[in-house]
Amino acid sequence: MAVNEETIQSAIVECNKVLVPNYTKIAGKFKLDRRTLARRYQGQTVSRTEANSDQINKLTKRNLPLTSQIVKNLAEEICGREVNKNWTANFVRRRGDRLRSAYLCNIDNERAKSEYHPNIVYFFNILIEGIEKYNITGENIHNWDEKGFLIGLAQSLKRIMTKEDYKSGRIKHAIQDGSRSFISLLACICADGTAIPPALIYEAETGDLQDSWLEDFSEKDLAYFGSSLNGWSSNAFGLNWLKKVGRRLLIVDGHSSHRMQPCDVGCFLLLSTAYFQEINDITFKSGGLVSMSKRLFWSCFKNAWEKALIPDNIYSAFKRTGIWPFHPPAVLDIITLRAKTPPPDTLVAFSAVPKTPYTPKSMRQFTHALQKNPSKEMIRKLIKANETNAANYAIAEHRAKGLTEAIRIEKKKRKRGKRLGLTGKDTTAGQWFGPDEIQEARDRQANQLKEAEEAKEAKVAKKIQDGIDKAIKKALEEREKEDKAAQKALNAQMKKEIERRDVLDRQAARKAAFKAKKAAKTAQARGRMSRGASSRRSACEYGRKRKSRGSGSSKSYRGELSWRYARGGPQSSSELNRFSRVEHSCLFIIYLAT
Template structure:
């Protein structure tokens, strides 16, 4: 313990405190001891903590949080750390604070530019699966007695022939500061060329195969103007996209790989191992059937793991890209950017870069870094930390930080609150309320986050697409890799036959559903037409009914009018006959004759005129029959 701390502890047991004797006993200054004991001054550590933006506990929590994010492959940026500090303290820090802060903790924290990597790849870095993968590889290599000179890794790499990688350069600082220098110039030609490359565990490699981008699918002579068949061995082909496909992958297997590796395998009597990624041009039934039939076992890496397990990715392709960029950059320097880079220039740059990258040293180092040869799984499972520049770390605090209590440790929290605060004081009540509120909020947030994670996993399962043919053969016990041995190939064939049968059944079912749907549609169409005809017939019937009703109403109106006219005439003649003294019978006869004449004049003739709409001839109403007198 520090002498001043020991003296302070001794003073706590004295009543009254004797500063002089205690100072002499622990060999410390009396005035310093007195001021410290009376609270007028504090220790250097406490002073630094008081004037610092973050307390020691906050710094420890922030470091722990950064470690947790790093484990998730989500290390924060400087700006994110600034936001974290603001969330913890409520204050914004100056622009250099984060740099100064992590350098203060350089024993546990670092800062560097990191290359982005897909999260699927980081999730695939699973020691459990990797250990199963290495166990399977070791078992199968021993089972098939495969020697290192018969173990190969094959993969493809694409080139945008005029696009360069990032390089460190020397430039005029003034132009850079004022913004005149935007970046390093490049040709920018984005024609795509794919390299099919393969390396052997004994440090050798196979001749490269290049797939040029050409609409016709043919290789042009001008593209190979720098190729010397007598001293250079390479293979060339073309595709509309410049990418590999199933046919080109099979051609490479039969015409490049088999021809150049058969002799080392005692002309095909020994098993060869070809390790590939899960690309469709490498893993299809045609490729696998031919390989197994010719004593070639195919191993497929676990998904999203080639950045860690594949020798070509780990130790060869990156220097190849760097050397290619150097060659193109040198060419641009010579030509001052006045001459465009085309496909006819590619092979010249590529061949130099290929020979620099595909060296025995690089190839052997690539196999070693992936733990395959010499066989050493611990290289991947227990990697050594990278050596860093020695820095003088900040001395750790004299007392190790205590583990913070969990929100579930309610009993311990209550005991500490009882021991340090008063239940009756206003400050004590406020502190207790705050502590319990924060603890409850933390528990609730944990439950909420847990529920959201479950919901997110369920949603991802819904979106999971159907697995490919060989994907279904992956097993967790084998590290999710695929060893396509004859037995596994037979399983793949059976699975393919099953899928084809299911696809046929699905196709037949779809055709039947389509036929039934068309039949139902036709029946519905006929039913619609029948309902239409019925509606039209009903419409005609309604029109006939309306016409008949209108005619009946018209006749009724005419009859009523006729009746009124008769009554009117009767009254008229009745008055006239009374005044003239004519006989009643004579008057009636005259009225009838007059009305009949009027009626015949107004109405069409019964003989000549057309019948009424209902088809009946017009007749004198029955109630006039009593007034008709037969006159001879």
């Protein structure tokens, strides 16, 4: 039951009048749920819903109104638990003054259907005749149909936005990727609840599949792949597909009425919804930063196929068309479209609430004011602010995870694709490639990549070896240089040592020669002294004899000379030299005197 905000605010004012409010009594007075009143008064519910509303407002301003499922996911992120399936609708009703849900059409997908009653009766008559004639059972009744995907165009879904933006008329369409790369699907379902693996035809200018398109295709997956210039099917593709699947009773789309096509009635709509939910998730998680491409199509399509083509949906599709079990009134007595949902009642405007601090600066100011003048109302506002900030943190964390996933997807999408080489020589006829052919092409491509990697590793190894050889050669050259320098230094030192020894030897030789010369002079002088001993005695005696006749100076000299000879001769080499000179002079003088 929707809760009137004015009633809630009136109950909160009543609670503020007392120190400890009696939630049961006040809730009974205003006909409210006690838990709802307690949570709103304590600032738990309002802050979370306001945080959710703010996130809706932010994304709406970016032309990304949220779907009901995304709003439900946000609520679960904030409160940390699962909410029931009707939570989003109740949330929009509770916040009717600010939020509104509406269908936003990306393209006009209304399709004119010509339904002629006699033709439908004729169809069922032919069908029952064939079933009875050939005893055909449910496991041999199949419906084959094709469907096209413009991989970047989203489905019209109900979006949630602020009431102000809705009334302004600015938001009339939701942003979508817009990629118009076309891919055809050939689908076939059986009345026993099974489905034949899907066949996809990619748009390829080269006529060959790219490995990046099937990067997420694993060995466990079952599907057939083909390619054409425009991504359309053809008779050649249909014929080759029949050869692969074998004989079956096919209910084929003749474009007369889609009411007798189980694929259209019970599967394709669910498949489209699941697929568009996948691309909406990618767009929402990335904040519109990741664009859709053929390399992302298989992963999205695979998840959508597994969700939509389940046995219950296939059984229901055949049952609603009246084909199996055979029941023509299921179509002939079909009821017309349901009436339009009446517009919601106008709700009263949301009453003003006290301003609550949400920024760090206002929080600090609010805290100082609370310390100076504490009150119950300020404590309630502080609790409300904390709850809101916690909810914003949960939303930011959820968005960060989405952006991280968007970066991973974008990095994967930008990887350059390579041709798988599946088409062979003949590319004119439609060709289907199943898991075996794709795996064979992948193995061949893996071998080529392995050979390329081995060649690259060999080149790198050769480059490393050349670097090692060059380093060794350089090291040897450096070692040889060092050895030559050491040898040169040793030779210089030896030469210097030899020169030093030569100098020492020459000095020693000079000293020895000097000593020998000196010794020879000394020996010569002593020889002269020994030879002139008699001469000395005669001179002395001669001196004494001429003592009386000579002058005083001569006497004194001769006396000194005699005294020195009496002492035994000169006492040193210098004295000897002087004595020798004096001696010769005296002898010369004596000679002249005589």
